[in-house]
Amino acid sequence: MASEPADAARFRPMRLRLRGRLGRKAAARPRLLPWPPGAPAPLPDLAERPAAPCWREGRLLLPVPADQADPPAWNSSAWDPPAWERAAAAALPALPEGTRRAVLDARHLSPAQALALARGLALAAPGGFRLDLWHDRPEALAPLWQAERAMLKAVARARRWVATPANRLTPARFARALKRLERHGIAVQVLGRGALERAGFGGLLAVGGGSAHPPRLVVLRWAGRLAVPPVVFVGKGITFDTGGLGLKRGAGMEVMREDMAGAAACAGAMLALALRDSPAPAAAVLPMAENAIGAAAYRPGDVVATLSGRTVEVVDTDAEGRLILADALNYAVRAFRPEAVIDLATLTGAAITALGHHRAALYGNDPVLAAALCAAGEAVGERLWPMPLPQAGDAALDSDIADLRQCAPRDPSGRAQPDAGHAAAFLHEFLGDDPPAWAHLDMAGMVGEAARGEDAPLSLPGGFGVRLLAGLVAARFEDPHRI
């Protein structure tokens, strides 16, 4: 593809070949030997199972978690796919440098186990890595791998968007990139500045006003086959966040090119649903803007009329995410009357202070949806933690001049504020008079260098949320007989 950037190879999904037996050439490749506890040593003269992967004469001994029931029961607590994925990912640094192709000897594993290991490798491997998956029943694995590939492709796409620098991924170019999803059967609608002005997206226009690259709203629709209201994803798409007039400090600002990771995750999830032809109708509403400093930038103290009609006093131009989400959520609720609406955003530093880089903060108004999201997150190793939505009547968002203010002003003596909770309470105000089930994921801790520690979700960098949302839809919204 001519328009592909030079580094696109980094984001090429792993190629996998299923094999029932190994040829001479494949037999000579580096081979991964999974070793569950209690199983006989896969190589002779080995007494003890190592704690970490270890390389030995062309073979990589790969300790994997305890043995499972076969097939693993869906509710068996013994079956922990993320632990298997992680075990496989840990093997990569133990391979000789420059290894681009390896054989996974999964003959004694169940299809689910073999796939979990392959998936872990695929998520962690460098672009273009190739794997020969050696299994007794390759024909049983083939259809399952097709579904995995769809997911991995979607994760790779989200990662590429997130990694693309902000000069190459402006709102217009991000929108153009998403337009290409039409080839997968997703309807794509792009609203430019004029359309946004006519419709009254005051929050999005205010935030995007300071930049030479005007804002966009992208709406993705996947029809599905079920005659039910769609589930709608809303993703924050700030292509770069300087903080605006409330300018951020220089150190670490480069991470702000990832401030559109919420939108990337939502679009990635839509792609995953389309690639595996999900029966569930879904949509994504993705507000995109660059929060820049400019002659037309919005100011602290401005009052903005949002799409909902409610007026908002701007307190901090660096709390821009909630303004564009307010418009997008309001649009999502009115345009789709959704069964559920879920927004993803790299929203607040407070969420990082609260939960660190190991869990994203989950707020919402519906315990059932929240529980389903938590379960979906656990299943793919993208872990969430429910946080309390501040009660209505919390004076923190009361404004003297407008219907509400965007955030609480900073305390002059530096006392701490629960800003993640305030942001969630703010968003809650824009769901309309009869709010649908709603969940808000503050995933600020899931971007940037700091998030990439040893216990980070394997979909990092850049892919957080894709598997979570697609998994949620599969578990909760695809059953036509659900109540």
Add this chain to the structure above:
Amino acid sequence: MTDILFVKPALPRSGALVLPLAEGFTLAGLAREADAATEGAVTRALEAAGFKGRKGQICTLWAPGGKGGHLSRIVAIGLGATPDARTAEAAGGAAWPLIAGDPEAFIATDGLNAALTAAFASGARLRSYRFDKYRTREKAEDRPKLVRLSLASAAPSEAKAAFATLSAIADGVFLARDLVSEPPNVLFPEEMAERCRGLEKLGVEVEVLGPKELSKLGFGAMLGVAQGSAREPRVVVMQWKGAGPASDAPPVALIGKGVTFDTGGISLKSAGGMEDMKYDMAGAGAVIGAMAAIAGRKARADVVGLVGLVENMPSGTAQRPGDVVTSYSGQTIEVINTDAEGRLVLADLLWYARERFRPRCMIDLATLTGAIIVALGHEHAGLFSNDDDLAQKLLAAGAEVEEKLWRMPLGEAYDKLIRSDIADMKNVGGRPGGSISAAQFIQRFIDTREGHVAWAHLDIAGTAWATKDGATTPKGATAFGVRLLDRLVAGHYEG
């Protein structure tokens, strides 16, 4: 000091009259008599004000006159649709500021049962707290004048008995509020330990350990914090043996952080808001208050309270960032930030508590991290626990007494944040997930070598002090934890 009495229903001729009314009420009993005596003024006022009896709704009539005599005011207070102990208590709290200006007030609780009547009285009493000992020029008219608060009840003796229990708990709350409110030059470790001795008259065994005993025991982590201050540290052990000699159940252990003032030490805090740090002993205050409540109402349970009292000061003898200290458990700690001192105090106390008392469960309370305020604000305290059952009990107890908790996660990934290059651990894990890594630190001092022990840690940094009035909590020290711990013991560890 206000006398609280429970009397047979009879309309008063003077003072303030309070009518607690549930949603969808029809005036009955004393309320109806009051309406008749004022020639329908009550009915007219309630209608004009749109009073429906909703929770928190208030309507005041001044000097209603008529045959009512010289009532100064009649106050209607909404109880909501289904009045329970919580709404009755909140209504009592809401009533207090409206009637405190009268020498006498009468509450028409004749429509409520004895338990709710007692709860109403308790709410008023809890709200009546004020810390005014350092106001030397306050005018009499600015002080509350209420001398006698009477509550109508069909069964006055029953209500009085129920109130006696609630009143003992309120005494514990007041004690904790006093301790937390005291300025740090007045309340330092030695003085605070001395005040714990006051619990002896309730039957609590009080034992005070000074620096000599502590260094002999090897409380290295706690003594490291204390070494910068001219004030000596203390550990106070309080034992309430209410279960009786027949019981062989191990005690419940309550452990409190008592940093009487926290400057941050060499890692000095910024000046803005440092005065708040006088309440860095609120965890210990809550434990002491809870012991007073539990002993005061003669709980049939064995409960032991331990508080670690220190002042964290920068000085020539202060602990430095980079120091390595050996805790009572034998584990070594690299002190990265001297302002993360609370966990050092708790470390030694928790290990000691388990070793000495073999408790059935351990609950520590501490104003531990600013991060918990960022996470949960001032509505909920953070709950960390290694035991789902204990966590559930605490969540439920907190909901019952309006001291709300929110469970926060623990996990190995967070534990890795406190790995040290030269010692067993370091005392801070960085800003991200700061409250969680603090809890992980504390968990390393729960000795499970001889089996599981249920433990919970409550980070009360956001709930120990209120900047605005609450229903039963005037602004200032909240004593958060006293009622929660008392309720936990009452609900699960007695009898």
